[in-house]
Amino acid sequence: QKIGCDGRIGSGAAIDKCGVCGGNMEICRYVNGIFRTPHLTHDFHTVVIIPAGAGRINITETRNSRSCIALRSARNPSVMFINGKLKLGVLDHSGRYNVAGTQFEYNRPRFSNKGETMIATGPTNEDLEVLLFFQQENPGITYEYTIPKRNAQLPSIVGTTEPRGSSSLNGRNANERRGSRYYRKNYRNRITDAEAVDREDSSNSRRDITTVHRLNPPLLSGEPNPMGRTKWMKVGFGPCSQSCAEGTKSSNIKCIRLSTRQPVSDEYCTGQQKPRKQVRRCNRQACPAYYDVGDWLECSRTCGSGRRTRTVICRQLFSGNFTSAVSHSRCRGLSKPPSHERCLVRVCAHWAPAQEWSPCSSRCGAGTQSRHSVCKSGDGRILPNRECGSQRRPATMRTCDAGPCLTKWFITDWQQCSADCDRGQQRRNVVCINTANVPAGCPRRHQPEASRNCARSSCGVKHEWFAGKWGSCSSNCGRGIQTRKATCLSMATDGTMSVAPETNNRFPCEISEKPALQRPCNTQSCGSRWHYTQWTECSVSCGGGSRTRDVHCLDEAGLFSPLCKASHKPKAAETCNTISCFALRDPNCEDKRSDCEQLKRARLCKYKVFRDDCCATCPNPGSTHTSSLHGR
Incomplete structure (x- = not known):
């Protein structure tokens, strides 16, 4: 069976959260929790405030991370006790720090996945604020401490331990035990562990603290010890606590059976005074040099591409837990981490056009176009104009050319005659271009003809109509027409055919049966086509002069267009009156x-x-x- 904290075998007594052996939390209140907030700003954040009088304090980071734990006064936040210069990239070393009337043991493991710890026995004499300096992640900060309860009394451990099987040392049984070779004649209640017993005097409210010391008695048994005589003895030393920079090693204390000089279970030495462990220093040589890498400072720019830096120092840990910066030559065999790098916080706000350019303000000649621009963020959100600061704003106005200012008639080529025989019609486009915005427009008296009569060679006469194949379309677009010829033939009884003659403008074939000679084709929109004016008068009457006309590409609405083929453009000038x-x-x-x-x-x-x-x-x-x- 196991020995309890009261020294009795099988008692089951254990130390409670208040540190009392066999207690049940009568004298204190136990507080614990965990701080897990994941998304924080790059700054200090409160984990918990520990009140004055707290004891058995334990602050632990659940695993190693780039964030750091710090400690400051809750009454005066400007007073930092541990890791107060983290914003400057300075991290305090592991060690002991006297804080608020107690001593805190701060540890930040260097070569381990374990997190930081701050441990103190207490009690504290002021309120303390535990902080997390957030950098990239928060793995979780656990905390626990105790607060004394008012008017609570500590339980006392009284008397010596009763031997098994009896409740008293009086009488014959006690004398028999005195005869046992396991009973130490001079055994008395001696000092081993201390318990504080509070007594409150109601008359003056003064608290007296009495320290009661008890020594557990040896194991008493009526049976002979099967191991014979035993004794606590030092048996060598344990491993060194550190591989370098001065560690300690303690002697091993074993319960030794004297007859065989072999170690036996510690319970066979119960009651004997266990010697103190001997502690020696070991591995006092300095540890290998390493690169101590600080945290990245803020980017040099709040948006766009910038640079950020961090400290990279070659350090060594020396005896006495003393760390110092050393020459970089001692870290020569190590890969040096970068101390500078580019950083991109976010895309800067910038000006962007909110719409396309407006139509030209003038129908002809020079005009202006305008557009509006807005300030946008990197993700496309519209921001106030002040966010774009002194950046150059895109032009909101530009000049434009709407073409020459004209008031003239423009025509196209004549289309094909509409009839195969007799008289037909020819048409062409006649458009008034009035970009000069003359109120009267183009003069009507100068308007060219849009249609005229036409005739093709006369059709023969026949008694039966025969239609030929459709010809090609008269136009590639717009109002194109396909035509074909129909001939009136006379057929003899022997099957020979001849063209029937026309008599008095009539054919012997039935006119109502005559096949259609034309049909529309390529009716899709023409888009843009070349238009031109009539020729001007020749510059001279003889000897070779010149004449000109205006030629422009116009769309179906009569507006200037750049879509006509340059190779199809009609001549805009020619010679005339070349005779001497x-x-x-x-x-x-x-x-x-x-x-x-x-x-x-x-x-x-x-x-x-x-x-x-x-x-x-x-x-x-x-x-x-x-x-x-x-x-x-």
């Missing part, structure tokens, strides 16, 4: 004015009065001499 002026000159005519050449350059020769005065310089195209020249 000398050939047109009347040898009997002489100029009556000295400025005839200037009048000719001013294109005034078309007026009869100037032609008469300058008949040599401005020959009359309708003269007899001219006509005779043209006839040759």
Whole structure:
């Protein structure tokens, strides 16, 4: 059976949370919990506030992480006791710290997955605030402590342990036990463990603390000890507590059977004074150098690409648990972690167009276009304009060219004649382009014809209609027409066929049976096509001049378009009146004015009065001499 905390075998007595042997939490209140909040800012966060008077304090990180535990005064938060400079990247070393009337044992394992710990016996003399300096993750911080209850009394462990099978040492049984060789004659109640017994005096409310010391008696038994004489003895030393930087090792205390010098169970030495363990120093050499890597500082920019740094120091742990920075040459065989790196916090706010450019403000010539821009975040959210700061805002206005300012008639080529025989119709597009915005528009008296009569070669006459194949479409788009020919043939009784002649504009074939000669084709929209004006008057009446016309690509709505093929563009200029002026000159005519050449350059020769005065310089195209020249 196991020995309880009261020294009795099989008593089952254990130390409770208040630290009392055999207690049942009468003198204190036990408090515990865990801080697990996962998503925190990069700062200090309160884990728990431990009140004054607390004892048996244990603060433990569930596993190793980059976050750190810190301790400060709850009454004066500016007073930091442990890890107060974490924001500067400075981490306190493991060790003992005198805090609030007690001593805290702080430990941060370096080469282990275990988390940080802060342990204190207490009691504390002020309220303490336990903090978590959050960096990337919170694995969980457990805490526990006890608070004394008021007017509570500690239980006392009184008397010596009663021998098994008896409740008293009086009488014959006691004398028999005195005769046992396991009974120590001079045994008395001696000091071993201390218990504090509180007594409260109601008259002056003063508390006296009496320390009562008890020594458990030896094992008493009427039976001879099967092991014979036993004794506590030192048997070598245990392992060193550290592999370097000075550890300790303690002597092993074993219960030894003297007759065989072999260790036996400790219960056979119960009652004997166990010697204190001898402690020796060991492994005092310095530990191998290592890189001490600090936490990354904040990014140099709040948005966009920046840089961040951290401290990377070569350190060594020396005897006495003393850590010092050493030359980087001592870490030569190690891979040095980077001390700088690029960082991207988030995409910066930026200006972005909120819409496309508006239509040109002018129907022709130069105009302006506008658009609106907004400030957007990296994920596309619209932000206040101040978030984009001094960034250059995109242009909200630009110039535009709506084409030349015109008020002219534009026409297309004539379409194919609508009839195979007799008279038909030809059509063309006639469009007024009034980009100059003249109120009256294009002059009606100058409007070109949009249709005209036409005729093809006369159809033959026949008694039976025969239709040919459909021809190609007259246009690739728009109002295209396909045509075919139908012929009236006369057939002889021997099967020979001949074209029937037309009599009085009528065919012998039944007119109602005549097949359709045309049908629409390529009715899809033409889109954009070339349009042009009529030719201007020739610049000279002879000797080679030039004439021009406006040619523009227009869509179906009559607006300028860039979609016409350049290879299909009609000529916009050509030569004219190329016949020699000398050939047109009347040898009997002489100029009556000295400025005839200037009048000719001013294109005034078309007026009869100037032609008469300058008949040599401005020959009359309708003269007899001219006509005779043209006839040759």
